[in-house]
Amino acid sequence: MNRTTLAGIGITAAALALGYFGVQYFGRNNMFTIAAAVGGAGAISYVLQKPSQPQSPSNQPEPQPAPIKTQRKGKKS
Numbered sequence: 657m658n659r660t661t662l663a664g665i666g667i668t669a670a671a672l673a674l675g676y677f678g679v680q681y682f683g684r685n686n687m688f689t690i691a692a693a694v695g696g697a698g699a700i701s702y703v704l705q706k707p708s709q710p711q712s713p714s715n716q717p718e719p720q721p722a723p724i725k726t727q728r729k730g731k732k733s
Contacts, residue, residue, distance in 0.1 A: 675687065678690070
């Protein structure tokens with residue numbers, strides 16, 4: 657088996673155990689509140705992250721787009 661697969665199984669088992677014992681200690685409603693707070697914090701941090709864009713070297717100017725040439729209609733005689 658792959659190392660990440662084993663780590664994922666272990667983390668899942670730990671999360672289930674933490675949830676089970678947390679309900680026993682804190683109660684069901686408190687655990688729902690904690691889960692909602694953690695989920696909300698994760699959603700907020702996901703939304704607030706700035707996308708990483710590769711930075712161009714500062715000594716090279718950014719390429720300018722080519723100008724668009726338009727054709728002029730000649731006078732009809």
